[in-house]
Amino acid sequence: MKAQTRARVLLAALYTGVGLGVLLIAALTRSFPPLMPWLPFALVVVYLEWRSFEINDHLISSPSIMAILAAAVAFGPETAALGVGVIALLAPFRPVDFRERRVVVPLVNLGQLVTSAVVAAFVLEPFLPANDEWSNWTVRDFGLAASGAALASLVYNAVNLGSVNLAVRVIYQQRNIRPWSRMGSMVPSSILLGFMGGLVGATYHVEPNVLPLVFGLLVVGYVGIGSYSKLRDAHEGTLRGFIKALEAKDLYTRGHTERVAYFAQLIGEELNYRGTALERLRWAALIHDVGKLAVPGELIRKRGRLDDREYEELQRHAHMVEDILAEVEFLRPMVQIASGHHSRYDGTGYGGTGHTAGEPPSQEACILAVADSFDAMTSTRSYRMALTQHYALQELRSHSGTQFAPEVVDALVRGLARTGERYGSPSMDSDVLARMVAEGRAGVEAHHG
Amino acid sequence: MAEISARDQLQPVLWAIGMVAIFFMSIGVTDYGIGGILVWATILAIGGLFEVPAKSGNRLSFAFAVAVAVPVVVGDSRGADLAAVYCVYSAGYLGGWVLARIGGKDGHDIDSAAIRNSLGAGLYAFTFDGLSASMQGWEPGPLVAFALAAVVWFVFEMGAWALTSYGRDRLSLSYLAILAFDDWPVSFSLYIVGALAGFSWSALGWWTLLVALPPFAFAYIAFQRTAEAQSTYDQTIRALSRIPEVAGLSPDGHSDRTAAMAVAIGQELGMTPHEIQDVEYASRMHDIGRITLNEPNILKAGFSEDDIARWGSEIISEAPYLSNVAALVRLQHQPYRRPGEQKDPNVPLAAKIIRASSAFDHAINEMGFSPLEALEVMHRGAAYDYDPDVVEAVRTVVDLGLVNTAPVR
Numbered sequence: 001m002k003a004q005t006r007a008r009v010l011l012a013a014l015y016t017g018v019g020l021g022v023l024l025i026a027a028l029t030r031s032f033p034p035l036m037p038w039l040p041f042a043l044v045v046v047y048l049e050w051r052s053f054e055i056n057d058h059l060i061s062s063p064s065i066m067a068i069l070a071a072a073v074a075f076g077p078e079t080a081a082l083g084v085g086v087i088a089l090l091a092p093f094r095p096v097d098f099r100e101r102r103v104v105v106p107l108v109n110l111g112q113l114v115t116s117a118v119v120a121a122f123v124l125e126p127f128l129p130a131n132d133e134w135s136n137w138t139v140r141d142f143g144l145a146a147s148g149a150a151l152a153s154l155v156y157n158a159v160n161l162g163s164v165n166l167a168v169r170v171i172y173q174q175r176n177i178r179p180w181s182r183m184g185s186m187v188p189s190s191i192l193l194g195f196m197g198g199l200v201g202a203t204y205h206v207e208p209n210v211l212p213l214v215f216g217l218l219v220v221g222y223v224g225i226g227s228y229s230k231l232r233d234a235h236e237g238t239l240r241g242f243i244k245a246l247e248a249k250d251l252y253t254r255g256h257t258e259r260v261a262y263f264a265q266l267i268g269e270e271l272n273y274r275g276t277a278l279e280r281l282r283w284a285a286l287i288h289d290v291g292k293l294a295v296p297g298e299l300i301r302k303r304g305r306l307d308d309r310e311y312e313e314l315q316r317h318a319h320m321v322e323d324i325l326a327e328v329e330f331l332r333p334m335v336q337i338a339s340g341h342h343s344r345y346d347g348t349g350y351g352g353t354g355h356t357a358g359e360p361p362s363q364e365a366c367i368l369a370v371a372d373s374f375d376a377m378t379s380t381r382s383y384r385m386a387l388t389q390h391y392a393l394q395e396l397r398s399h400s401g402t403q404f405a406p407e408v409v410d411a412l413v414r415g416l417a418r419t420g421e422r423y424g425s426p427s428m429d430s431d432v433l434a435r436m437v438a439e440g441r442a443g444v445e446a447h448h449g
Numbered sequence: 450m451a452e453i454s455a456r457d458q459l460q461p462v463l464w465a466i467g468m469v470a471i472f473f474m475s476i477g478v479t480d481y482g483i484g485g486i487l488v489w490a491t492i493l494a495i496g497g498l499f500e501v502p503a504k505s506g507n508r509l510s511f512a513f514a515v516a517v518a519v520p521v522v523v524g525d526s527r528g529a530d531l532a533a534v535y536c537v538y539s540a541g542y543l544g545g546w547v548l549a550r551i552g553g554k555d556g557h558d559i560d561s562a563a564i565r566n567s568l569g570a571g572l573y574a575f576t577f578d579g580l581s582a583s584m585q586g587w588e589p590g591p592l593v594a595f596a597l598a599a600v601v602w603f604v605f606e607m608g609a610w611a612l613t614s615y616g617r618d619r620l621s622l623s624y625l626a627i628l629a630f631d632d633w634p635v636s637f638s639l640y641i642v643g644a645l646a647g648f649s650w651s652a653l654g655w656w657t658l659l660v661a662l663p664p665f666a667f668a669y670i671a672f673q674r675t676a677e678a679q680s681t682y683d684q685t686i687r688a689l690s691r692i693p694e695v696a697g698l699s700p701d702g703h704s705d706r707t708a709a710m711a712v713a714i715g716q717e718l719g720m721t722p723h724e725i726q727d728v729e730y731a732s733r734m735h736d737i738g739r740i741t742l743n744e745p746n747i748l749k750a751g752f753s754e755d756d757i758a759r760w761g762s763e764i765i766s767e768a769p770y771l772s773n774v775a776a777l778v779r780l781q782h783q784p785y786r787r788p789g790e791q792k793d794p795n796v797p798l799a800a801k802i803i804r805a806s807s808a809f810d811h812a813i814n815e816m817g818f819s820p821l822e823a824l825e826v827m828h829r830g831a832a833y834d835y836d837p838d839v840v841e842a843v844r845t846v847v848d849l850g851l852v853n854t855a856p857v858r
Contacts (some may be wrong), residue, residue: 063667142656196663203660206652209592210660213645217664220638224671227504231678234770235685241767242689245740290692324691 011167012104015111022118023089026081033079037204041071042087044215048222049091049113063218064091065156065190066197069149070214072121073201077128081121088117108167116159120152124198127151137205146198153194157186239286256375261285263371263412266419270411271367281364288368290324366405370396370412373404378424386425389416461560465543468567472539481523481533486540489519493541494548501639501669502676503632505722507610510562512545513636514643514665516570517599520577521591521647534574542567565609573602591648599640607632619849621719628722638668686730693739702857703810708732710806710843713851715799717842724799731777732803737761738778758782777803785836801836805843808835813856820847820854 032038048064071087072080092109127148129141203210243257264285268278377392387395393413400409416422476483496515500508519537524530546563577598584590611625642665649657693699711732715725738761741747762779765771781803786792805827812823824844831840847854 139656142653192663196659199656199660203649203653207649209589210645210649212592213641213648214660214664217638217641217645217661217668220634220641221664221668221671223634224668224675228671228675228678231675231682234768235678235682237770238682238685238689238768241769241771242764244767245764290689324688324695 008104012107012111015108015115015163015167017111019089019111019114022115023082023085026085026118026121030082031079032086033075033083037071037074037208038083038087040211040215041067041074041083042090044218045071045087046091047219050094063193063222065153066193066200067215067218068117068156069120069124069152069194069197070201070204070211072124072152073128073145073149073198074204074211077125077130080125080128081118084121085114085118088113108163112160112163112167115163116156119159120156123155124148124152137202142199142202145202146195149198149201150191150194153190153197154187156194157190161186236283236286239283242290243286256379257286257289259375259379260288260368260371263374263415264367266415267367267371267408267411270415270418271363271407281367284364285368285371287325288372363405363408366408367411370404370408374412374423380425389422389424392424460564461546464560464564464567465546468539468543471535472543475532475535475539479530479532479536481530481536485523486533486536489515489523489537490540490544493519493537494544497542497545498548498552501635501672503635503672504675504679505628505632507629507632509632509635509639510545510566511639512541512566513639514646515541516566517573517595517640517643518647518650520574521595521644522650524578531574531578534578535571538567538570538574542570561613565606565613569602569606569609572605573598576601592644595644595647599644603633603636603640606636619851620716623719624716624722624725631722634668635672638665638672686733690733690737693736693742696740696743698739698742699736700815703807703814704733704736706810706814706852707735707803707806709852710809710846711802713846714802714806714839714842717845717851718798718802718838720799727773727777728799728802730771731774731781731799732806734761734765734774735778735781735803735807737764740764754782781807784834786833788833798836798839801839802842805835805839809843813854817856823854 045064045067048067068084068087072084075083089110092106092113094106097106127144129137200211200214203214240258247254247257261282265278265282268281273281374392374396377387377395378389380386393409393416396404396409396412400406476486479486493512493515497510497512499511501511502508516538520531520534523533523537542563546559549559549563577594580594580597581591584594587593607626607629611622611629614620614625615622642661645661646657649660653660687705690704694701694703708729711728712725715728720728736757738757738759741757741760742752758779758781762775765778766775768775777797777800780796780800783793783796783800783804785796785801808830809823809827812818812826813820816823816826818826824847827835827840827843831837846852
């Protein structure tokens with residue numbers, strides 16, 4: 001712990017040092033822009049930097065880069081580096097950091113923001129006409145400035161991402177982040193944002209009135225994104241809250257839904273689900289047992305085997321989920337998933353009307369089935385102890401191709417290996433023992449979902 | 450759908466004749482080329498086909514943005530060429546109206562929107578022209594003139610929308626006004642993108658689009674997603690509140706009907722859109738505590754209405770954003786006033802609305818009463834079981850046929 005704290009302080013010092021060093025170079029070789037265009041740009045960048053929202057499980061690359069590059073183009077080659085460098089110096093100190101007395105993270109942010117902003121401005125410089133040739137920008141100058149800004153934006157993101165990854169490794173001691181995997185997806189958006197920023201900055205030279213309008217538009221967009229992400233949080237919070245109420249009925253499956261949602265997400269990530277698709281998968285997992293609310297509590301908690309009548313009653317909940325959810329437009333694809341989680345890969349087994357007999361269910365449904373069964377096996381139920389992870393994975397593999405989709409089972413194995421997590425009972429390493437514990441179970445399906 | 454009177458049918462015809470008249474009067478005055486006028490009018494008409502969803506459920510058309518740009522583009526630093534601008538407006542709005550009619554949407558909406566928008570745009574151009582002429586020579590003058598004129602248009606448009614909706618849907622004016630002004634981010638983004646295009650047009654030409662459209666697209670995506678998330682959320686609440694009904698623990702459709710009645714009463718009593726949302730969610734979920742009746746030992750031990758309200762409120766309070774709703778569900782079964790006691794000042798109006806709405810549906814669909822008999826039940830309970838003001842509102846809502854009171858079976 002002590003060593004980690006020291007590493008963090010060292011890291012903060014290093015980043016701040018590099019940032020200030022780069023800024024010093026800019027200060028010695030360039031001059032500061034006049035206050036009039038500088039101050040409004042500084043305010044806008046700080047505002048954008050202070051408000052970042054998470055959208056669909058991934059942070060959109062912040063539009064502040066657009067404002068920074070617009071500022072750099074507007075300042076001109078002689079003052080750009082120092083101008084944006086000082087702006088970047090102000091941006092990382094958010095009010096929330098002051099309130100919670102955080103020091104290390106803002107300092108690290110400061111270092112990387114200043115470094116990447118100044119470096120980006122240096123990259124941009126050769127593309128801009130000299131400061132005294134401002135009065136007559138041509139279309140060619142526009143194109144050059146915008147292209148230069150696109151390139152600078154790429155450099156900015158590369159520097160930023162590299163230093164963020166280093167910082168995350170040191171601070172959180174997390175080894176399994178893949179440093180450059182996100183760069184690929186960021187390239188188009190950073191080119192676009194840079195290009196737009198360059199154009200906006202160039203426009204400043206011919207019609208300064210345009211600037212407040214562009215930033216006004218960006219701020220409105222941000223307000224919109226803010227209310228969107230608040231609504232999404234409210235939605236997910238409501239779902240989770242109701243699931244909690246559902247699980248209060250059954251001590252033995254407490255946390256089941258959250259775990260299934262987690263496993264589904266793990267598998268989904270391995271199978272390259274992103275953004276809305278991944279979110280939808282998680283919601284489907286959260287909602288997959290809502291039908292249980294409509295099942296008499298004694299049935300859920302019953303020890304021992306269910307008789308035929310009880311089993312039928314239980315199966316009915318797959319259809320009840322549909323009755324409830326089918327009226328909801330957006331849930332319809334999920335309803336198929338939720339009611340499909342008891343259906344088998346080879347097309348037999350009970351499922352809702354969303355799934356036709358003889359046809360393999362959708363991949364989302366397959367993911368839910370695997371996540372559900374894996375958690376059912378690795379957690380303690382009213383009728384048996386938890387099995388080991390090894391046994392559970394083996395069981396999934398042996399039924400893969402019939403009950404479970406092979407690629408989904410593989411994805412789960414890969415996901416668990418990637419995170420290095422282990423589930424299930426740690427004490428029973430021998431498969432024989434596990435098999436003995438599992439005795440009396442007719443296949444994996446009998447876990448009552 | 451309200452019946453369309455002869456007057457309503459005459460209005461758009463008179464308006465169209467007016468537009469044609471303005472077009473020919475203006476075209477004689479202006480020396481701006483007919484080609485330019487037709488280009489802008491076409492853009493304006495087509496812009497009307499693209500719509501941005503706003504918070505209130507309104508969809509504001511992109512024609513706003515085009516109309517904002519026109520006086521800035523068609524004119525010079527001294528102000529707009531008003532005659533040419535009116536040519537563009539009259540031709541563009543007329544064309545847009547014809548296109549929308551061909552598109553076959555609700556005719557009444559299209560007519561009133563066309564009348565409202567063309568009047569508002571005319572007012573905007575007039576204000577912008579006067580202001581920018583008076584602020585001539587000052588560098589940010591055009592920007593300030595635009596901002597003030599846009600505010601004038603915004604107030605006119607929202608006020609006019611609230612007034613026309615008031616005449617048709619009979620919702621309270623304050624409710625409609627707040628609803629309309631909640632849409633400011635969308636209106637704001639449309640005004641700004643129009644002004645942006647207008648101001649940079651002379652310097653940038655078509656490059657303007659590259660500067661103006663990406664930030665607008667960003668805002669548009671945000672609005673689109675917000676609208677989607679709102680309907681998603683509403684539908685989820687609806688689905689969850691149906692659980693006790695599907696399980697047979699609560700009458701089928703009771704939550705839907707109670708919510709419809711409660712929302713109508715809330716609007717009748719002039720609640721704000723925000724309060725109405727809470728009333729809607731709480732009335733949908735007022736019986737959610739009945740899920741607990743699934744436990745046989747609870748049925749054996751016995752329970753009261755208060756228990757159900759408590760259980761329901763406990764379930765809802767697990768959702769972090771619904772604490773208002775949980776509080777309403779906790780209180781909604783309280784009577785207005787117990788005999789011999791003062792009324793409890795802590796029970797909010799929303800809770801009383803839910804109680805009355807639920808009881809009204811119970812009387813019709815469980816007791817088999819006619820709407821008139823159900824109203825009689827409410828009147829007998831007024832001042833003890835139910836808030837007299839709420840009972841009065843139930844009566845108005847039923848008399849005007851604002852909700853469906855036909856029994857289900």
